[in-house]
Amino acid sequence: MSDTYYITTPIYYVNDMPHVGHIYTTVMADVFARYQRMSGRRVYFLTGTDEHGQNVERAARRQGITPQELADRVVGRYHELWKTLSITHDDFIRTTDPRHHVGVEALIRRIAAADDLEMASHGGWYCASCEGFYTEKEIGDAKLCPTHDKPVEWHEEENLFFKLSRYQDRLLEWYRANPGCIQPESRYNEVVRFVEGGLKDLSVSRVSLRWGVPFPDHPDHVVYVWLDALSNYISALGFGSDDAGLYDTFWPATVHLVGKDILRFHCVYWPAFLMSAGLPLPETVFGHGWWMADEKKMSKSLGNVVRPEYLIARFGADALRYFLAREMTFGQDSSFSDRAFLERYNSDLANALGNAASRVTVMTRRSLDGRVPPPPAEGPLPAAAAETVTAYRHHMEAFEPHRALESVWALLADLDGYLQEQQPWKLAKDEAARPRLEAVLGSALETLRITSILIEPVMPTTAAALRTQLGADDLPADLDRGTAWSLRSGDGTLGDAGPLFPRVDVDTTMKELAMRDDAPKADTPAEAPADDRISIEKFFETQLKIGLVVEAERVPNSKKLMRIMVDLGEGPPRQLVAGIAERYAADDLVGRRIVVVANLKPAKLMGVESQGMLLAASVDGDPYLLFPDGDPPPGTPVR
Numbered sequence: 001m002s003d004t005y006y007i008t009t010p011i012y013y014v015n016d017m018p019h020v021g022h023i024y025t026t027v028m029a030d031v032f033a034r035y036q037r038m039s040g041r042r043v044y045f046l047t048g049t050d051e052h053g054q055n056v057e058r059a060a061r062r063q064g065i066t067p068q069e070l071a072d073r074v075v076g077r078y079h080e081l082w083k084t085l086s087i088t089h090d091d092f093i094r095t096t097d098p099r100h101h102v103g104v105e106a107l108i109r110r111i112a113a114a115d116d117l118e119m120a121s122h123g124g125w126y127c128a129s130c131e132g133f134y135t136e137k138e139i140g141d142a143k144l145c146p147t148h149d150k151p152v153e154w155h156e157e158e159n160l161f162f163k164l165s166r167y168q169d170r171l172l173e174w175y176r177a178n179p180g181c182i183q184p185e186s187r188y189n190e191v192v193r194f195v196e197g198g199l200k201d202l203s204v205s206r207v208s209l210r211w212g213v214p215f216p217d218h219p220d221h222v223v224y225v226w227l228d229a230l231s232n233y234i235s236a237l238g239f240g241s242d243d244a245g246l247y248d249t250f251w252p253a254t255v256h257l258v259g260k261d262i263l264r265f266h267c268v269y270w271p272a273f274l275m276s277a278g279l280p281l282p283e284t285v286f287g288h289g290w291w292m293a294d295e296k297k298m299s300k301s302l303g304n305v306v307r308p309e310y311l312i313a314r315f316g317a318d319a320l321r322y323f324l325a326r327e328m329t330f331g332q333d334s335s336f337s338d339r340a341f342l343e344r345y346n347s348d349l350a351n352a353l354g355n356a357a358s359r360v361t362v363m364t365r366r367s368l369d370g371r372v373p374p375p376p377a378e379g380p381l382p383a384a385a386a387e388t389v390t391a392y393r394h395h396m397e398a399f400e401p402h403r404a405l406e407s408v409w410a411l412l413a414d415l416d417g418y419l420q421e422q423q424p425w426k427l428a429k430d431e432a433a434r435p436r437l438e439a440v441l442g443s444a445l446e447t448l449r450i451t452s453i454l455i456e457p458v459m460p461t462t463a464a465a466l467r468t469q470l471g472a473d474d475l476p477a478d479l480d481r482g483t484a485w486s487l488r489s490g491d492g493t494l495g496d497a498g499p500l501f502p503r504v505d506v507d508t509t510m511k512e513l514a515m516r517d518d519a520p521k522a523d524t525p526a527e528a529p530a531d532d533r534i535s536i537e538k539f540f541e542t543q544l545k546i547g548l549v550v551e552a553e554r555v556p557n558s559k560k561l562m563r564i565m566v567d568l569g570e571g572p573p574r575q576l577v578a579g580i581a582e583r584y585a586a587d588d589l590v591g592r593r594i595v596v597v598a599n600l601k602p603a604k605l606m607g608v609e610s611q612g613m614l615l616a617a618s619v620d621g622d623p624y625l626l627f628p629d630g631d632p633p634p635g636t637p638v639r
């Protein structure tokens with residue numbers, strides 16, 4: 001086994017703030033990265049953001065800001081979130097980083113040198129949300145994207161094509177020779193079937209879009225967002241630059257962790273690009289399942305997302321990390337519901353783990369003055385702990401974190417059974433039974449100490465708190481030495497106490513959770529108060545006024561932005577900048593009345609100050625302006 005371990009997450013689109021489905025991949029990658037570090041391997045863990053493409057361009061337009069501004073905003077949120085979730089990534093790559101462009105260009109030049117690019121005209125059914133094409137069969141008669149349930153669009157342009165069809169046999173050969181290269185097995189079979197069905201050449205440039213990496217030697221084209229995005233796995237390591245030390249050390253990746261929706265990109269396109277460029281292929285692509293809500297994939301476009309912030313603030317990052325790692329059979333779909341979360345929180349964290357720790361430490365404090373007795377070799381727990389460690393390591397290596405945790409909780413059940421049987425609370429009342437009491441508590445404390453090591457990859461904060469409670473801060477915490485029974489000499493004492501996970505009342509907490517604004521619909525009781533309503537006073541804080549457009553012109557160098565001068569009945573006209581130029585001509589607007597938010601703080605769009613905002617309905621990002629009935633004078637309040 002190599003001593004290096006390179007693990008990656010997909011890079012996240014910046015057209016949405018992160019939801020539970022997004023954080024899942026990164027939390028699981030963090031679990032594996034921490035586990036491998038504790039096993040002594042040199043780990044490199046990469047995550048980042050995918051900032052180009054039509055979706056991001058459209059989302060920015062909807063918000064009246066530039067794609068870069070939108071990206072910066074969302075990236076800031078990702079950084080904060082990874083910090084609160086105790087994510088230990090070594091690097092965060094952004095596809096707008098200059099170092100990334102260097103890597104993309106180097107990869108494309110190698111593909112071009114292999115004569116795998118050609119210019120051709122191209123038309124197909126395109127889903128803007130996936131940024132990918134679908135076949136007639138995949139979209140069915142209703143012509144809906146199979147992932148997003150949204151209508152696909154017919155898209156035609158002259159593009160550079162990657163000769164993917166050349167790679168069908170080599171890909172099939174790679175799959176055959178490396179049965180573990182796509183996991184779990186069901187996904188492997190799915191990909192092999194897809195490739196056996198035949199591969200068409202792939203369009204890898206766009207002319208209809210400006211927001212992307214310029215295509216080397218074709219300045220009118222930008223790089224197709226997936227070729228751009230996939231390159232992040234090597235550009236982040238310095239591929240193509242003068243400083244490619246990380247690339248030399250860590251490439252090929254040990255594992256790309258991805259959701260099943262993006263398997264084809266990672267198991268077909270990515271290895272084919274690498275083959276063409278003559279670069280080594282990743283060892284494994286693992287395709288995990290989806291978090292579902294209301295029986296559909298949790299996703300922004302379906303409007304059923306659970307945001308992580310409230311759960312983290314209320315229960316702690318570790319509780320959420322534990323739930324994600326334990327509830328889902330890694331590789332399959334699972335439902336996210338508040339009830340499932342709370343029930344697991346109570347049964348596994350508050351009861352099985354928290355209670356065991358508190359019972360054993362309280363008894364040790366009371367009857368042994370907090371002194372930790374040396375763990376004896378006798379009794380069932382040493383063997384149970386050793387078996388657990390073996391099973392746990394096996395499951396972690398096999399990408400079965402849920403089963404690894406299951407084995408730890410089975411050890412906690414053994415501990416519970418042992419305490420029921422030995423009844424240390426009775427032994428404590430009998431002076432003659434003191435040696436027995438010490439043996440029982442010594443065994444129990446040692447089991448908890450080993451547990452604290454095993455839960456570390458999933459619950460790092462809790463693991464540290466538990467070790468402090470056990471007075472084990474100074475003992476080795478790596479997997480080899482830390483899980484050996486009998487590390488303690490017998491002169492240790494317990495550290496600070498405190499409940500790890502206070503128990504909650506499920507029904508009351510369900511109601512509390514239903515009031516947060518990201519509650520999944522299925523969990524919201526019918527009688528839940530509609531608390532997202534605002535008072536009339538709050539509404540009147542927004543000053544809406546009729547404005548008369550006196551001048552309008554497109555902002556130079558922008559396809560979408562229009563600069564408009566509006567008379568708001570307050571003296572000289574005000575300047576507004578709005579993303580409406582693709583639907584409205586400047587001449588058609590002059591002389592018309594519109595509705596304006598008059599008390600907004602000014603903002604700059606492409607360097608031009610906007611002193612307000614006009615109102616428009618937004619249909620898939622296209623603006624439909626609101627015009628008043630009749631000719632109310634400029635400045636008339638709208639309410």
Ligand code: MSP
Pocket residue numbers: 009010011012013020021022024025050229230231232257258259260261262289290291292297298299
């Ligand atoms: N930008 C691309 C990935 C490029 S990688 C070279 C992308 N981004 S994404 O933001 O849409 O999704 C990122 C990851 O989040 C994917 O692995 C996706 O599967 C995962 N999830 C998004 N919603 C999810 C669920 N509801 N459940 C589990 N994971 C899902 O795709």
